[in-house]
Amino acid sequence: MVNLWLNIRNRSGKINMRLALLALTVGCISVGSQTFAFESVSSGYNSVESLELQLSDKEAEYSAFINTLNSLNEQFNAETEKLALLRSRGDELKKARALALLNMNEQYEALVDNPEQDIAQAQTAYRQAIQNQKQNKDDIKNTVSLITSLKKQLADANLQRFTLANAREALVEEIRISRVKRLQKEFDKQDQIQTSQSVACDAQETLKQCITRSNQLAKQKASKQFVDGLFADATESNKISQNKDNSAAQVRLLNHKVESGEFSGQGNYSTTVTVELQGSLPNAEACKLLELSTRYCTYDKEHAQIAPVNVDAGNTITLNDEGVMYELTIRSDQYDDEVFIDGVSYGSTKLSVMLSAGLHDIVITKPGYLDHQEQVRLNKNKTVKAELVKSAINFANGEPVQDILPGDELGPELIGVPAGRFQMGDLKGAGLSNEKPARGEEILRPFAIAQHQITVGDFKRFVKATNYVTEAESENGCAAFIDGKPAYNSVLNWRNPGFKQDDEHPVVCVSDNDAKAYLAWLTKQTDRTYRLPTEKEWEYVARAGSVDNYWWGSDIGNGRANCAYCGSKWSNVSTSPIKSFRPNRLGLYDTVGNVWELTNGEKVVARGGSWNFAPKLARTSVRLELAPGFRSNYVGFRVLREN
Structure with a gap:
């Protein structure tokens, strides 16, 4: 059985098909499962449609809650304004009471000279002033109590808003992960395609070479047809087709069979070939096609961390490098720096460490200096030399x-x-x-x-x-x-x-x-x-x-x-x-x-x-x-x- 990988990339409207003979096969990257605090997923991934329905419900719940929160804020603001008015009115009522008392006292003094003097009206006005002031104080007390209660309700509501927002964002994350999983599954297909190819034999090549070229072009043609079908049949076909030109979608030729082949009198050779093909999306390709962050393609849901992937120089997933280790030496021109490899701290330079073959993200950092960031592909022992540059932002006493x-x-x-x-x-x-x-x-x-x-x-x-x-x-x-x-x-x-x-x-x-x-x-x-x-x-x-x-x-x-x-x-x-x-x-x-x-x-x-x-x-x-x-x-x- 012929075991071939075809890297399919569109550049300037042309299809460049590079065939590489491999002895081993490889499966697609998969994403595991994990239980999350906000939207529990017991096993596997929910369908995108199911999650989108949940998100729609959560959006409606969040929107309704925000309306309630706005009403609560409006009530709080209204009571706050009411309290200010009551306190202002309290000053006015205090003055009114003092004036009523003064008027009543004057009426009492007039009563001494004129026993017929009627002071009932002054007494009634004073009693009313006292009652008005007392009522205003009671209103202030009740309003202060209500405002205190509303403050507590607002604090609880603001926390609940974040709870709902977090649940909503968790669903957004789940949907993106499930979209990636769905697309990877849609590309992880196997099929047989029969195609015909006719070539004009070159005078410089032998008949065998002409036959081989015709068969190879037929296999490439079948591969292109297969990839086009994968893009066309995908659920988000319109979305991913916009990014097809630079796609690194891969097809593996599992087997092929020449059904017929014959020469014509004009030196042409025609062949009909049945090809068995297997599709896949290497590395972060699903994320690139869906225009999502690459973290959604390397998210291991079962262990909540990044799934390691080995790649060769052509971005083709391969098992040839599995288990191979190389030495990476890192130096910088500063002491007391810190080296991070794939997000993990390895201490200060000079540093030598054995790493698996493939891509690694190197970051060398020191307070007051710009980070040195570099992506290294390990396919042999390598040395990274970094010159750290002082930050343009003056962090002064960064001691x-x-x-x-x-x-x-x-x-x-x-x-x-x-x-x-x-x-x-x-x-x-x-x-x-x-x-x-x-x-x-x-x-x-x-x-x-x-x-x-x-x-x-x-x-x-x-x-x-x-x-x-x-x-x-x-x-x-x-x-x-x-x-x-x-x-x-x-x-x-x-x-x-x-x-x-x-x-x-x-x-x-x-x-x-x-x-x-x-x-x-x-x-x-x-x-x-x-x-x-x-x-x-x-x-x-x-x-x-x-x-x-x-x-x-x-x-x-x-x-x-x-x-x-x-x-x-x-x-x-x-x-x-x-x-x-x-x-x-x-x-x-x-x-x-x-x-x-x-x-x-x-x-x-x-x-x-x-x-x-x-x-x-x-x-x-x-x-x-x-x-x-x-x-x-x-x-x-x-x-x-x-x-």
Whole structure:
């Protein structure tokens, strides 16, 4: 049996068919299964149609909820205006009472000189003034009580809005994954095609060569016909056909049979061939055709991480390199840098590591310098030499800062941040209403901020020193997502958040009051002022000079952060250890995902997304408004130290 691969690519309207003889066969990349917090999928993938119906229902639910939320906001604003009017009227009624009292006293004095003087009207006016003032005070008291209740309802409603938005975004992610799966299955077809081909034999070739050329052209013709059929028959044919010209869709020739062949008197040879073919979409080709991020093509749903794929120089999936390892040596011109290979930290240069054959993403980073990014295809031992360039953005005191606690223990690892200007809010026009309007902001004073979220180990030192009891431990526990909604569980707290953690994981199940208690203790221990960052300060350092959705760009990518559908082994499973992903240009870790971070302000607002929230809700400008005292296993905090 002839075993051939044909790479089919359209360039300038021509079909370039390159045949390569392979001894091994390979199957298509598949996507596994995983249970998600917001829309549970027990096994496999739901159909695109089913998910789209769910999304339509969720959109309707979200729209109805927003209408309810708007009504609640309108009621809150109306009661606030009413309170202002009542207080203003209270001042007027106070003056009216004083005037009524003065008038009545004058009538009493007149009564002394004239016993016939009628003072009943003055007495009635004074009693009415007292009654009016009392009624106004009662109205103020009732309105204040109602406003307090409405504030609590609004806080709960804003949290519910995020719950619904997250469920909606989870469905969007599921639909995209299922669209990819559907297209891959539609291309993973096997068929037989019979085709005829006639060629004019060249005077320079033998009859055997002419026959071979005719048969080969017939097989190429069948392959082209097969690919065209795959594109035409696909569910999203109109969409993918727009991207067909640069497609790397592949066809494998499983077998062929020459049905007939004959020469004509004019030196032509005609052949009829039956070809058995197998189609596939290599690597991220389904995503390219559907114009989706490549992360949807490498998402392993069963293990919530990227499925490794080996490729050769022609982008053809091959088993020839499976198990082959090569040595990659990495050097840079800076000390104390950090090397990330495929999103995993390997420490500082000089570095030598054995890696599997194929493509690898190399990133070399150092605070105050631009990232060196390079994609390396390993088909032999290679060396990468990088020259790091200082960032054009002046990050001034980007020096590490770390205070010493009693007992020679180290406080949180901090990074110095300079004053500066930046653009804050929804800069791309696709955010929620509370992210708008986008505006220019200025940080007037430099500060130092923690490189990573406060860890279980950090919080454990505080509890050990103070015997502090968190609100989750003293009250009704900590919230976790149950059936797509946050619900309190009395057994959950920072020691037991519902999944496995160690001292290097970010602490969760702490409220804003718990965070402030830790900060007060840290301030006392170090004689420095520690607090939560304001929203403006948080977004300033999280953006690190970027105007995109995430500090690295507009797309979440693969394995760059710990959030739902973000391609790491912790996605939608649990928190990840600090420093599991590369830092931003300021040297800060996990400003995207892992846990929502509490901020300092009049309202309790968390920023940054988390391990169980969709990528769209991990954008830099997203604001999660919470009720005071709220704690959950997806909310933590980061500290700021004033200079």
